Amino acid sequence: MTSAPPPPLRAILRDAAHQLLAAHCSDDLDEASLEADLLYGEASGLDRAHVIARGAGTPSAASVEAFQALLTRRLKHQPLAYILGRREFYGLTFEVGPGCxxxxxxxxxxxxxxxxxxxxxxxxxxxxxxxxxxxxxxxxxxxxxxxxxxxxxxxxxxxxxxxxxxxxxxxxxxxxxxxxxxxxxxxxxxxxxxxxxxxxxxxxxxxxxxxxxxxxxxxxxxxxxxxxxxxxxxxxxxxxxxxxxxxxxxxxxxxxxxxxxxxxxxxxxxxxxxxxxxxxxxxxxxxxxxxxxxxxxxxxxxxxx
Ligand SMILES: C[S@@+](CC[C@H](N)C(=O)[O-])C[C@H]1O[C@@H](n2cnc3c(N)ncnc32)[C@H](O)[C@@H]1O
Structure with a gap:
């Protein structure tokens, strides 16, 4: 028996967005999708445009594992900015983390x-x-x-x-x-x-x-x-x-x-x-x-x- 093919990135991210919404990490599905994209981008070293562009492809096992680790932290309500280590403010990207x-x-x-x-x-x-x-x-x-x-x-x-x-x-x-x-x-x-x-x-x-x-x-x-x-x-x-x-x-x-x-x-x-x-x-x-x-x-x- 052959095992099911791994899901495309788009399906993994859609599932993650629904988890984020259900856990009240995000206010609506658009915000949850943005968060899922940013977390995957952080895990795989891609910007959001490339994350979206690769939606139909199958991600590597290593990227999925790194993404799941970040998603788990977010589902425990760690702030997105602390997980990413940065926050945009007035056109500049500030490094942030626990303590500020x-x-x-x-x-x-x-x-x-x-x-x-x-x-x-x-x-x-x-x-x-x-x-x-x-x-x-x-x-x-x-x-x-x-x-x-x-x-x-x-x-x-x-x-x-x-x-x-x-x-x-x-x-x-x-x-x-x-x-x-x-x-x-x-x-x-x-x-x-x-x-x-x-x-x-x-x-x-x-x-x-x-x-x-x-x-x-x-x-x-x-x-x-x-x-x-x-x-x-x-x-x-x-x-x-x-x-x-x-x-x-x-x-x-x-x-x-x-x-x-x-x-x-x-x-x-x-x-x-x-x-x-x-x-x-x-x-x-x-x-x-x-x-x-x-x-x-x-x-x-x-x-x-
Ligand atoms: C609301 S945060 C603002 C941080 C930053 N200015 C911003 O706008 O994102 C308030 C800051 O005031 C600092 N703070 C609290 N009490 C203070 C005091 N007595 N003297 C100086 N700074 C203080 C805190 O450590 C914290 O970094």
Whole structure:
């Protein structure tokens, strides 16, 4: 009796996509198919276009075995970005893994705001001094440094593990001459006056943290996600440090937040800057792609440029 011929790649991937959907790893079949393709690509060293092009062929036993190992990890809800070891962010491919937050699409809205604040800053034709507080993988610091060559950028994080990922990405993008990574609490390690300060600090309130998907709680560092009882404790502490670190004449401070937090953060930042004698203040709130008031930006000194 002859054994059944091995299934074509297309059938293996279709079966994997249905498993991913059934295990609630993906929201719909399109996303599950994309994940299956990416996992197979990782296992076999092919990009997605080549994975699709080979759909009618029979894959090697070694590729199928490597693919099944990655699929098993994904079915246990390890984040896809950790399995692949990378995540696209604002056109750059960041290396990521356990110990650093996976950059999120909504943070691209913060990067947009930071790039505009740099471009419109009176010092933009010289050197704009930028800090990214809670840099994680370096997503904000390195993207800004890459897209705005007239910047010097400091990335600060309290987590040594996260900073190791930031350092890898800094070397990968060839930015070691203009980016400095520092370990420490909020803005404390910084000594130079800053023109633009960005922060995507943890902002999920403690009570909400328990309700987050297992995939986040089991894999990504709690210190990168949970922001204390109200969610904005760290942002409030950073607001108190702002006046000591922002340039006297002209600066912008830009914060990423959770839904419903923009009004509180706007009040914290404006009152900290007004009591330090900065102003007049220009307050802007930027919505993310889902329409959530995600970014609070406070500027002063721009109009007199
Ligand atoms: C939400 S993640 C953001 C990571 C990255 N900036 C991004 O946008 O993908 C928050 C980061 O803040 C860091 N962090 C938490 N508490 C901190 C503190 N007190 N001082 C500096 N960084 C802190 C965490 O380690 C984590 O890397």
């Amino acid at each position: 937050l996976i950059p999120r699409p909504e943070t691209e809205t913060l990067v947009e705001a930071a790039l505009a604040a740099i471009k419109e800053h009176p010092r933009h034709h010289r050197l704009v001094r930028v800090a990214d507080i809670g840099t994680g993988s370096g997503a904000i610091a390195l993207t800004v440094a890459h897209h705005a060559p007239s910047t010097k950028v400091w990335g600060v994080d309290v987590s040594g593990e996260a900073l190791q990922w930031a350092a890898r990405n800094m070397r990968k993008f060839g930015l070691s001459e203009r980016v400095v990574l520092l370990t420490g609490d909020l803005a404390e390690p910084l000594s130079e006056p800053l023109d633009v300060l960005c922060a995507n600090l943890p902002y999920v309130p403690t009570d909400d943290y328990e309700g987050l998907p297992d995939e986040i709680r089991a894999s990504e560092p709690q210190i990168a996600v949970e922001g204390g009882p109200t969610g904005i404790e760290l942002i409030a502490r950073l607001a108190d440090q702002l006046a000591a670190h922002l340039a006297l004449d002209c600066a912008a401070a830009i914060f990423e937040l959770g839904a419903g937090q923009a009004g509180f953060v706007e009040d914290l930042v404006t009152s900290a800057l007004i009591s330090a004698g900065r102003g007049p203040l220009d307050v802007r709130v930027h919505r993310d792609l889902r329409g959530i008031r995600r970014i609070v930006e406070v500027r002063y000194g721009y109009s007199s440029a």
